[in-house]
Amino acid sequence: MQLVTEDNITDLAVQRWATAEDPRLAELMTALVRHLHDFAREVRLTEAEWMAAIQWLNRTGQISNEKREEFILTSDVLGLSMLVVQMNHALDPRATPATVLGPFHIEGSPQLGYGEDMSQGLPGTPLYLHGVVTDLDGTPVPGAVLDIWQADNEGLYESQHADVDEARLRAKYTSREDGTYCLRTVAPLGYTIPMDGPVGELISRTEISHFRPAHVHFLLNVPGYEPLITHLFQEGADYLDSDVVFGVKAELVVRYDQREPGPTPDGGSSDVPWFEARYDFVLQPQG
Numbered sequence: 001m002q003l004v005t006e007d008n009i010t011d012l013a014v015q016r017w018a019t020a021e022d023p024r025l026a027e028l029m030t031a032l033v034r035h036l037h038d039f040a041r042e043v044r045l046t047e048a049e050w051m052a053a054i055q056w057l058n059r060t061g062q063i064s065n066e067k068r069e070e071f072i073l074t075s076d077v078l079g080l081s082m083l084v085v086q087m088n089h090a091l092d093p094r095a096t097p098a099t100v101l102g103p104f105h106i107e108g109s110p111q112l113g114y115g116e117d118m119s120q121g122l123p124g125t126p127l128y129l130h131g132v133v134t135d136l137d138g139t140p141v142p143g144a145v146l147d148i149w150q151a152d153n154e155g156l157y158e159s160q161h162a163d164v165d166e167a168r169l170r171a172k173y174t175s176r177e178d179g180t181y182c183l184r185t186v187a188p189l190g191y192t193i194p195m196d197g198p199v200g201e202l203i204s205r206t207e208i209s210h211f212r213p214a215h216v217h218f219l220l221n222v223p224g225y226e227p228l229i230t231h232l233f234q235e236g237a238d239y240l241d242s243d244v245v246f247g248v249k250a251e252l253v254v255r256y257d258q259r260e261p262g263p264t265p266d267g268g269s270s271d272v273p274w275f276e277a278r279y280d281f282v283l284q285p286q287g
């Protein structure tokens, strides 16, 4: 029988977890054990700190539900989500870069037509965001579904409104035969990540800015192309250089042009001043 000591416990735990039948799982678990043990040794983790961490993880699970993903938020603010995105989406430089999914995507958004309004009369400056979906060579991609979501003018997502049970500021638009798409919404504002949970509790003990610059989220899952999860940010927005989830890339910052009342890109017109933003999504073929 081998007695457990502070010196051999890491090797023993690694040996046990190396028995995982799936070789990749064995690789992941043995590396996790080594790094966790190294971490505990490096900081000389106390029992009180260990318990505080366990309780923090418990609270993070307890506050999560089908609409709130506190563990994703944890990964986002630690920079892990963006690191994983960067490692797994080394796209052609011509392709639209990928970013984090974030914790607020909801499945099953309603399908809207070209230029239809996803803001349902919510307050804010109308924003028409339009362009073309193409492949790397500029060939239009018709039938691409753009799954879109954003915060309201108080910086809150649908899942943060306990009283909202219908789709709010989220929709799916489909590119036309010539690859063009056009969505109508209200200009998003920058917002704070939720500070009423375990992540906020930690952040508030640091100098970290808990804000995100104004943005709209996009998910394009088009057969034959690499799935694209990304954001578009408003040029000149606050917090572009301190995004708490590390999501900003220069290629994803778009200009909002102020327009007077009059014709809009969908062929309609606006009675009030509105913003026009243009962005062409470039998809990378799969494989």
Ligand SMILES: [Fe+2]
Binding pocket: 102, 104, 150, 151, 212, 215, 217
């Ligand atoms: Fe967001």
